Amino acid sequence: MxxxxxxxxxxxxxxxxxxxxxxxxxxxxxxxxxxxxxxxxxxxxxxxxxxxxxxxxxxxxxxxxxxxxxxxxxxxxxxxxxxxxxxxxxxxxxxxxxxxxxxxxxxxxxxxxxxxxxxxxEIFKPQEWVQAPDGQWNPVQDFVLRYELEVNNEITLISAFEQYVKKDGSLGRQRKIQMKTLTSRDLPREDRLILPFLLATAQETNFGFNHLAFDSYRNNFKEIPLSPENTATLLPLLAETGRCVVKGPDRQVVADPLLPANSKRAKLTIGAEQDASGQLFELRPQILIDDSTVPPQDTLLINSSPVMLVYEGRLYELAGPSFRWIKNMMEKGLPKAERHHIPDLVKHAIKVSRVEHLELPKGLAPETVQGATPVPGLILKAEQDGLRARAFFLYDSLRAEVSSHDEVLFDEPNWRLIKRNEQEERKALETIRSFGLSQVGNGLFFMDYDTALDALPKLEKHGVVLEAEDGKSFKTGTVKRLFISSGIDWFDMDIQVAFGNETLPLPKVISSYLNGQKTVRLASGGRGILPTKWLEKHRRLLELAKNQQTKDGKEVLRFPSSHALMVENLLADAEEAKTDRNFEKFRQRLSSFKGISPLKAPAGFKGTLRPYQEEALGWFDFLYKLGLNGILADDMGLGKTVQVLAWLQKIKRRKGFRPNLIVAPTSLVFNWQAEAEKFTPRLKMTVYVGQSRKEQIENFADSDIVLTTYGIIRRDIGRLVKTQFNYCILDESQYIKNPDSLTAKACRLIKARHKLCLTGTPIENHLGELWSQMEFLNPGILGRKDQYMERFAKPAANGNSEVLETLKKLVAPFILRRTKEEVAKELPDKIESIVRCTMTKEQTELYNKIRDHYRASIMQAVESKGIKRTKMMVLEGLLRLRQAANHPALLGAEDCTSGKFQQLVELLAESIDGGHKVLIFSQFTKMLGLIRRELDNMGITYEYLDGRTPQAKREERVRSFQEDDSIRAFLISLRAGGFGLNLTAADYVFIVDPWWNPAVELQAIDRTHRIGQTKKVVTYRLISKDSVEEKVLGLQEKKQKIVYSILSGSRNLLTNLTAKDLEILFS
Structure with a gap:
């Protein structure tokens, strides 16, 4: 709180x-x-x-x-x-x-x-008369306010009236209370409390006082019956007034006036004296006031709760027994008792009647023990947010609740009266509070589970007894013992959680924890508090494991070998940790890893490797020896193909080398063939494509490399799954980014001892794509897909830095990424410029008309249906705006001009006239058609490539652009030519329209800014001012930080739009 x-x-x-x-x-x-x-x-x-x-x-x-x-x-x-x-x-x-x-x-x-x-x-204004503005009461004049209390057995009646004060000070006639008395501001405090109380009591008992009909209140303050509770409330106030007369049975005046007591309270005692025979004991009730014994018959007993009595005109509270018990005792007396009945009498007096003082003959009185040291205890109750605790004290075998008013405890077996030690009890409660428990009531405490895990063991060490509500024990859980045994590509973790002398296997504890429980039932019937801090600390790793039952029936957690590095903290946090020899060797190899040792290019490799490429060979070797798999995620243009070919050449002579499967996009098959012929001519390659490919399967065993495409993998997985490959290497592995696609599923079915992924953008759109590739490489490393999305992807997308750091630790050993800025410093500069183009007047009018139409309809739909259910409308609106920002002709407005198009033509003419070769990228093929027509008019020779260009033509056109100096431009569809092309002949790049995913733009730029480029690369991004394109730039920058924190990449802007983003885009 x-x-x-x-x-x-x-x-x-x-x-x-x-x-x-x-x-x-x-x-x-x-x-x-x-x-x-x-x-x-x-x-x-x-x-x-x-x-x-x-x-x-x-x-x-x-x-x-x-x-x-x-x-x-x-x-x-x-x-x-x-x-x-x-x-x-x-x-x-x-x-x-x-x-x-x-x-x-x-x-x-x-x-x-x-x-x-x-x-x-002001809070307490029961009736309007309390603050009546007029009417003063002067008690020294004619009349005085008085009360009369009539006590007759169990019935107590109260009357209030005004009484005339004679000149000699004596009291005369009575009259009912006047309105001016009731409304007087000068009423003493006691009367201001008593009168409203009596009015309320009269209403409860149907005396019907209504101050708006004052003339009908004849009996409003006369003989109002009081309940025991109300009697106890009023009596102290009446005594304080000094104006109350008390009458007992037969209306005999007992006190006039009634006055407050001189001491706190009276006590009931019972004494016993032997009769003449010496066999019976006469029991005598007595009342003790100020250490003086008073016969009960000399007092007026009043039925109140607690019981009160009047003695010599003063009011006392009588602690202990009920009114009826005392009344019966006084009226009927107590029977004579034989010696052997005395224990029953004492027990009854203390436990039932709460009589605190017994005066018994010598030898019969229980021993009175003072100064005993209580043992504190807590009765614990598990709740959702923590433990409720009720304190008690043990005096030997006797239990006293903190809330109990009993001053003594009766130890019947040992015939003792044990006086409670209030000082020691207070000290014990202070000790309990000192361990972080919050006191929420008298003897009531609360602690959250984290506090409980720390506090309960300390409380036990300080002698505090801990019990559950059902009397069973409460124990905190600690990770006591951990044992790891390993297999070929897995290791089992046997973890026992100790709850005192009992243990539970960790899978059972995890199951309770994941179900939202904070405690678990133990075999003894007691309750164990889950070690929530430990579980929360290691939760993400533990969720990656699978529950496994060993041959001997033990419940263990099974991890893939790739998680070996992640268990270091688990081992450190266990009180006792052991591992088998195989796992220890594997762990030592990992822990002794000081970094990648570069490997020189192997014999048979026709080329020269750069230092960072030699490091890649060392990294491949590290993974190979440990049986792990990884992603080579170098920047585009750093020669991932060459590095893989060099590695395959390196391990050619190792046992089980053949065959190695390489899966690539169709557009890159030619590039792989050409690179293999150039750098590793001794590696025998089978290209598994085309109509006659089935006949080539028999050549696999004699092939070093089997090269195929993702489409064929998907179609022929039934045949390919029969072959045991040494390596399965996926080029542009973002092709399997959707784990539920047939392509991804087919790739996961391939049997290979080792696996590699090659991609410049392992996370192209969102963090879910990383799971698909890691699941292909090291199954289970990131847990199930739903677990990964819930525990990693979603929190990371929301900026949870702790989750990002954990994910980074999990995948870092399996991803090697170098940027051109880091390793290819000899590359010429890459200059990127944003060219903001002013739309023409007619283009602006068209754009605004489309924007206003879609903004109204989309925002209304988003508000009523949500952004997910209006996705198609959003996509359509954004597409139309982007087309209008590019060129009105894309929307059929052929007569309209485009500010961007005019500026693009000027820049192209200037660049080509300056002797530069240019690449022109657009996602709209119609836009490329408009540019193509303009180039024809300008007499500029160019090549063209989009998604419909056949593979053979793609290779021919790339070679033509690279080798023919007369071809000055290459028009390329952004998605069709964004990867796999080597176009270093160009040094100017034009991105005509921004793509939602910045990684795609980077891929396009890196067609020319790559190894082999000798000229400075200049990139122009053309943006129409005051359009959705300008908004996209801002959102790109805002949205792409998360993936960069994992491996430097970007994420899809479009799939993560929020309602606020839409307001920006359509503004």
Whole structure:
């Protein structure tokens, strides 16, 4: 229950003092008693409100609004009938006492101004007459306000009246209370509390007082019957007035006036004396007042709760027995008892009647033990957010609740009366609080589970007895023993969680934890508190494991070998950790890894490797020896193909080398063939494509490399799965980014001892794509897909840095990524410029018309259906805006001009006239057609490539552009030619329209900025001002940070649009 004390600075102790004048002493006593008995459950404590739930005859709710209202007053309420009559009740006082105790213990109060009692009194206005503006009461004049209490057995009646004061001071005739008396502001405090109380009591008993019909109230204050509770409330106030007469049976005056007692309370004692025969004992009840014995018959016993009595005109509270028990005892007396019945008498007196003093003959009286040391204990109850604890004390075998008022405990077997040691009990409660438990009531505590895990063992060490509600023990869980055994590509982890002397296998503990439980039932019947800190710390790793049952029936967690590095923290956190020899060797190899040792190009490789490429061979070797698989994620243009070919050449002579499967996009098959012929001519290659490919399967065993495409893998997986490959290498592995696609599923079915992925953008659109590739490489390393999305992808997408760091640790050993800035510093500069083009007037008018149309309809649909259900409408609107920003002709407006198109033509002419070769990328083939037509008009020779260009033509056109100096331009569809092409002959790149995914643009630029480029590469991104394209740039920058934190890439903007993003795009 957090509390911001700095905001209001209300000091509850001052509030308590201010309020105390409004509460009857007996009400304060009862409220304090309720708090001490633990009847108050504080349900909310803040700087604005205190709320509680009070256990009485039924449950009542109390609220205290600490925010100052008019004139600085606060609002207080209770659901009990007593308060509904406008009278401050014991439930409110109990809440104030409990809250004040809570603040003291939590040291949460600061200095602040108290609230005036008169202001607080405004809360309690039961009737309008309380603040009547006129009519003063002067008690020294004619009449005085008086009360008469008539006690007759169990019935108590109260009357209030005014009585004439004669000149000699004696009292004369009586009259009913006048309106001016009721409305007087000068009434003493006691009368201002008594009269509303009597009015409320009269209404409850159908005496029907109505101040608006005052003339019909003849019996409003006459002989009002009082309940035991109301009697106890009124008597102390009546005694304080000094104007109350008490009459007993037969209307005999017992006290006139009734006065408060000189001491706190009276006590009931029972004495026993032997009769003349010496065999029987006569039992004599007595009342003890101020250490003097008073015969009960000399007192007037009043039926109240607690019981009160009048003796010599003064009012006393009688602790212990009920009125009826005392009354029966006084009227009927106590029977004579034989010696062997004395123990039963004592037991009854203490346990049933709560008589605290027994005066018995020598040899019969129990031994009185003082100064005993109590053993504290807590009864624990598990709740969703933590443990509730109820404190008790043990005196040997006797148990005393903190809330109990018993001052002595009767040890019947040992015939002892043990006096409770209040000082030691207080010290024990302070010790309990010192371990972080919050006290929420008298002897009631609360602790969250993290606190419990730390506090309970310490409490036990300090001798505090811990029990569950059912009497069973409560134990905290610790990871005691951990043993790891390993297989070929897996290792099993046997973890035992200790709860005292009992243990549970970790899978059972995890199951309870993932189901939202904080405790688990133990075999002994007790409850164990789950080690939530440990589980939370290692949760993401533990969720990656599979539950496994060993041959001997043990429940263990099974991990892939690739997780070996991740278990270091688990081993460190266990009290006892052991591993088998194989796992220890594997772990040592991993832990002793100091970095990648570069390997020189092998014999038979026709080329020269750069230093970073030699490091790649060392990394391949590291993975190969450990049986691990990884992603070579170098920047585009750094020669991933060459590095793989060099590695295959390197391991050609190793056992089990053949065959090695390489899967590539159709457009890259030619490139692989050409590179293999150039760099590794000794590696025998089978190109598994075309109509006659089935006949080539028999050549696999004699081939070093089998080269095929993703489409053929998908179609021929039934045949290919029969072959055991040494390597399965996926080029442009983002092709399997969708794990549910047939292509991805087919690739995962390929049987290979080793696997590699090659891609410049392993995360092209979102983090889910990383799971698909890692699942292909090292199955199970990131857990199930749904687990990964829930535990990693979604939190990471929301910027959870801790999750990102954990994911990074998981995948870092299996991803090698180098950027051109890091390793190819000899590459010429890459200059990127954004060219902002002003739309023509007619183009702007068309754009605004389309924008306004879609903005209204889309935002309305998003508000009513949500962004996911309006995706197609959003896509359509954004497409139309991008087409209008490019060229109105894309929307059929052939007569409209385009500012961007005009500027593009000027830049192209300038670049080509300057002797440069240019690449022109657009996602719209119609836009490429418009540019193509313009180049024809300008007499510029060019090549063209889009998704419909046949493979053979692609290779021919790439070679033509690279080798023929007269061809100055290459028009390329962004998606069709964004990867796999080597176009280093160009040094100028034009991105005509921005793509949602910046990685695709980077791929396009890197067709020319790659190894082999000798000229500075200049890139122009053409953006129409004040259009959706300008907004896209801003969103690209905002959206692409997450993936860069994993491996430097980007993510798909379009799939992660929010409603706020839409407002920006359509603004």
């Amino acid at each position: 957090p509390l911001n004390t700095e905001k209001n600075g209300i000091k509850l102790s001052r509030l308590t003092k201010d309020l105390s004048t409004l509460f009857l002493p007996i009400i304060r006593y009862r409220g304090k008693k309720y708090a001490k008995e633990g009847r108050v459950q504080l349900t909310h404590v803040s700087d604005k409100f205190i709320k509680s739930r009070i256990r009485g005859s039924v449950f009542y709710k109390v609220s205290i609004d600490l925010e100052e209202k008019e004139r600085g007053a606060v609002r207080i309420g209770c659901t009990c009938p007593f308060f509904r009559q406008g009278i401050p009740c014991k439930h409110i006082w109990a809440t104030i006492v409990a809250a004040e105790q809570y603040f003291k213990e939590n040291q949460a109060l600061t200095q602040g101004q108290g609230l005036a009692a008169m202001e607080l009194h």
